[in-house]
Amino acid sequence: MTATRGLEGIVAAETKISSIIDDTLTYVGYDIDDLTENATFEEVVYLLWHTRLPKKDELAELTKELAENAEVPQAIFDQFKSYPLDTVHPMAALRSAISVLGVFDSEADEMSPEANYRKAIRLQAKIATVVTGFSRIRKGLEPVAPKPELGYAANFLYMLHGKEPAPIEIEAFNKALVLHADHELNASTFTARVCVATLSDVYSGVTAAIGALKGPLHGGANEQVMKMLSEIGSLDNVESYIQTKLDNKEKIMGFGHRVYRKGDPRAKHLREMSEKLTKLTGKPELYEMSVKIHDMIVGQKKLPANVDFFSASVYDSLGIEHDLFTPIFAVSRTSGWIAHILEQYANNRLIRPRAEYVGPGMQKYVSIEER
Numbered sequence: 001m002t003a004t005r006g007l008e009g010i011v012a013a014e015t016k017i018s019s020i021i022d023d024t025l026t027y028v029g030y031d032i033d034d035l036t037e038n039a040t041f042e043e044v045v046y047l048l049w050h051t052r053l054p055k056k057d058e059l060a061e062l063t064k065e066l067a068e069n070a071e072v073p074q075a076i077f078d079q080f081k082s083y084p085l086d087t088v089h090p091m092a093a094l095r096s097a098i099s100v101l102g103v104f105d106s107e108a109d110e111m112s113p114e115a116n117y118r119k120a121i122r123l124q125a126k127i128a129t130v131v132t133g134f135s136r137i138r139k140g141l142e143p144v145a146p147k148p149e150l151g152y153a154a155n156f157l158y159m160l161h162g163k164e165p166a167p168i169e170i171e172a173f174n175k176a177l178v179l180h181a182d183h184e185l186n187a188s189t190f191t192a193r194v195c196v197a198t199l200s201d202v203y204s205g206v207t208a209a210i211g212a213l214k215g216p217l218h219g220g221a222n223e224q225v226m227k228m229l230s231e232i233g234s235l236d237n238v239e240s241y242i243q244t245k246l247d248n249k250e251k252i253m254g255f256g257h258r259v260y261r262k263g264d265p266r267a268k269h270l271r272e273m274s275e276k277l278t279k280l281t282g283k284p285e286l287y288e289m290s291v292k293i294h295d296m297i298v299g300q301k302k303l304p305a306n307v308d309f310f311s312a313s314v315y316d317s318l319g320i321e322h323d324l325f326t327p328i329f330a331v332s333r334t335s336g337w338i339a340h341i342l343e344q345y346a347n348n349r350l351i352r353p354r355a356e357y358v359g360p361g362m363q364k365y366v367s368i369e370e371r
């Protein structure tokens with residue numbers, strides 16, 4: 001038995017939800033470029049959960065259900081208030097809160113497809129309220145109650161900032177949500193599938209996935225990109241900062257990918273939005289710095305930007321705190337995690353690979369006195 005490091009190239013599941021073939025990403029056969037230009041996040045949620053696009057009344061029903069289920073138990077917010085708010089990372093707060101949501105769901109361990117679908121809606125609805133509520137509570141503000149008449153993207157920005165967003169903000173945020181919704185068997189989705197393949201519950205699956213997304217090699221990279229941009233500070237500093245990192249063989253966050261070789265098809269949409277939004281917010285240098293970094297990394301390392309690189313300047317332009325970037329990724333990816341969880345339940349088998357043992361040979365127990 002020989003281990004494949006990082007399971008590279010191993011096909012570990014069948015899925016109808018999304019595919020990456022020759023650097024083209026599709027959700028249920030729809031090209032991500034097509035969906036980004038045309039679909040609302042709610043439509044994508046429906047697509048991922050039902051493997052078809054919704055009709056008008058089906059979309060209206062899902063939108064209504066997401067709006068009606070957006071409130072969270074007060075205990076979630078009370079718990080946030082008890083946290084060391086100066087130091088706790090929002091991803092840690094989110095991971096804990098999703099677990100606690102399961103505690104308050106009387107159907108948490110009810111495993112019928114109907115009950116799992118109801119939990120899917122509750123989770124997708126509430127996660128936006130959890131992330132925005134945490135952000136406000138740590139600033140000493142009260143959470144803003146969701147407005148049922150707003151769509152998912154607009155509601156998120158409304159609950160975060162306490163004022164209704166402009167159409168261009170809604171459009172950009174909706175696109176970002178669509179772009180992050182699913183991505184085949186990435187680390188966090190695989191984690192979710194492994195978890196629920198033991199027939200554990202939906203909340204456990206999503207909680208486990210949040211833990212996997214949090215790391216800087218995965219979803220956590222978007223916050224690290226912003227940290228890098230802030231450290232660089234101006235266009236003049238890009239070259240020396242990046243060159244030093246490359247000379248020290250450090251990784252540049254937001255570049256490289258396990259699957260894509262020529263490029264991540266999501267990055268161009270975020271790049272376009274970054275250019276537009278940074279101009280509008282009077283911070284065009286952020287985009288110019290990003291492009292300069294991009295050209296250096298592509299030029300020297302032949303590594304294309306991934307989804308996390310230009311999303312950083314997009315979220316910053318939407319006035320979002322930098323440590324909320326990864327929680328926002330989780331808000332969107334919850335739709336994909338849930339789709340994969342439901343798919344796993346529908347045709348389940350325990351996921352239990354083997355390990356190549358590389359430790360010592362047979363040994364005889366030695367009592368503690370004789371060691």
Ligand SMILES: CC(=O)SCCNC(=O)CCNC(=O)[C@H](O)C(C)(C)COP(=O)(O)OP(=O)(O)OC[C@H]1O[C@@H](n2cnc3c(N)ncnc32)[C@H](O)[C@@H]1OP(=O)(O)O
Nearest residue numbers: 216217218219221250251252253254255256257258306308
């Ligand atoms: C939503 C997402 O999860 S997208 C990915 C987000 N993560 C990041 O942006 C973090 C930075 N990128 C990386 O760490 C990697 O490219 C990963 C984790 C995304 C993919 O990793 P892997 O497929 O395991 O590639 P691995 O880390 O083995 O890298 C292969 C080679 O490319 C180099 N490399 C890969 N990414 C980078 C990078 N961002 N900057 C500099 N060098 C890099 C590695 O140093 C390694 O070089 P070597 O062969 O000389 O040692």
Ligand SMILES: O=C([O-])CC(=O)C(=O)O
Nearest residue numbers: 182183185186187258307
């Ligand atoms: O697929 C991956 O390995 C990581 C990624 O881009 C994502 O999860 O969106």
